[in-house]
Amino acid sequence: MITLETPTYYTATKKYDLSFPSLADDIEADVVVIGGGFSGINTALELAEKGITNIVVLEARHLGFGGTGRNGGQIMAGIGHDLEKIKKEVGEDGLRQIFEISDLGADIIKARIARYDIDADFCHGYGYMGFNERQAKTLRTWEKEFKSTGTPHEIRFLAGREVREIIGSDAYSCALLHRGGGHVHSLNLLLGEAKAAASLGVRIFEFSPVLDVSYGERIKVRTGRGTVTASKLLWACDSFLNKLEPELHRTTINTYAFQIVTEPLADELIQRISPIRGAYSDIRPVIDYYRVTNENRLLFGSATSLVEHIPKDLKAWNRKLMLKIFPYLAEVKIDLAWGGPMAVSPNLFPQIGTLPGRPNAFFVQGYSGFGVTPSHIICKVLAEGMSEGSARYDLISSIRRIEVTGKDIFGPLLLTGGKTWHQVSGYWNGRR
DSSP: OOOSSSSHHHHHHHOOOOOOOOOEEEEEEEEEEOOOOOHHHHHHHHHHHHHHOEEEOSSSSSSTTTTGGSSSEESSSSSSSOOGHHHHHHHHHHHHHHHHHHOOOHHHHHHHHHHOOOOOOOOOEEEEEEHHHHHHHHHHHHHHHHTTTOOOEEEHHHHHHGGGGGGOOOOOOOEEEEEEEEOOHHHHHHHHHHHHHHHTTEEEEEEEEEEEOSSSSEEEESSSOOOEEEEEEEEGGGOTTTTTHHHHHTTTTEEEEEEEEEEOOOOHHHHHHTTOOOOEEOSSSOOOOEETTTSEEEEEEOSSSSSSSOOOOOOHHHHHHHHHGGGGGOOOEEEEEEEEEEOOOTTTSSEEEEEEEEEEEEEEEOOOOOHHHHHHHHHHHHHHHHHHHHHHHHHHHOOOOOOOOOOHHHHHHHHHHHHHHHHHHHHHTTTT
16 A cells, blocks of 8 residues: 555655745745755756746645655666657757766766765665676667766676676676766755755745646746745646646656665675665666665665556565565565655656746656656756756757647556556567
8 A cells, every 4th residue: 555645764764854834925036946856956956056046946745745755766877768769859969969968967966965065875886787688788788878978987797797796686697887876865865955955045835735827927826825926937746746737747647666675784784785885776667776775774666567556565565576686685674665656758758848838937847767866967957948048958848748648547557558568669679
């Protein structure tokens, strides 16, 4: 059973005791942001660093209530699942430009942590894991592509016994080690970024759900107890949009991901699981992902691979997947299990831009399960578009959004069909 009120590892271990008031007045701003997750806070902080500080952020619950506080904390390379899916939209040159910025996320996060002294448990070391020769070929290709960006980080393909250098599991035959990636406590990162934004003048309001929006030269956003009137608006709700803006609702569909975290484990066991204390994911169309935490726990997550459904017992469901990778953890207790929705776009690539006919109403959504790192890249680009403009904002915002027809009636069937097709096509593109 899943409820959004269930405690998560992140809420149980947050280090920032931040709280912000609910909106109770009629106020003015240059920019109003709806959504207090990575997208909303990152964009507000990027704009504030550019000198645009008269910004209001409205969060319906508490900061990080959505996907930002319900993820794996993985710091991985890339934007979207497969850049080839957008090649027709942007062409070869556009694809190259997007690939060039796709490995910037970890560096943006590290620079922000250093600049604002954010306590977020950042740890280097990422392993992309493969099960067979098809996936080994894919990982060798990724090795060449990652190195082509001129990254200073160690990137190394591993096979056979070498895989044991980074992971204590017999499940895999190959791996790609990327020392530039790693993992982070995503909620503490968000709260540290929110604290930084507030220090620059951004006004943040929690427990201020938006009721409606009136568009125009000046946009008015109404909550239960107040309004914000602003020159520009950013929709940053992702899977928690709740049909507030029909134009955005029609081009994503929500699926679910689920995570567990073990009891604290002995140092020797953590060393066996992960000699690099890193983060990992396989490269199948629907991945398992996991990492060790600062408190010596194993955090393990996944999603249903074929039939869209919510497991009745999240602990048992995810534990079974964990034991396929680490059978020697059979006696380990599971302390917490949680989950939540994630907005998926048809091309599995984030969507940014402005609403049709509303040049001052911006949006960002559709990370398709990969949001921690890409959100820091995408929102840097989005902030450029909302301020001075940039070629890379023009490029990414030009990618066509595709309507998900029938999602409100046939959502689970559409997701099941999509996952099935995704799995089958994985054989053709070296992901299965």
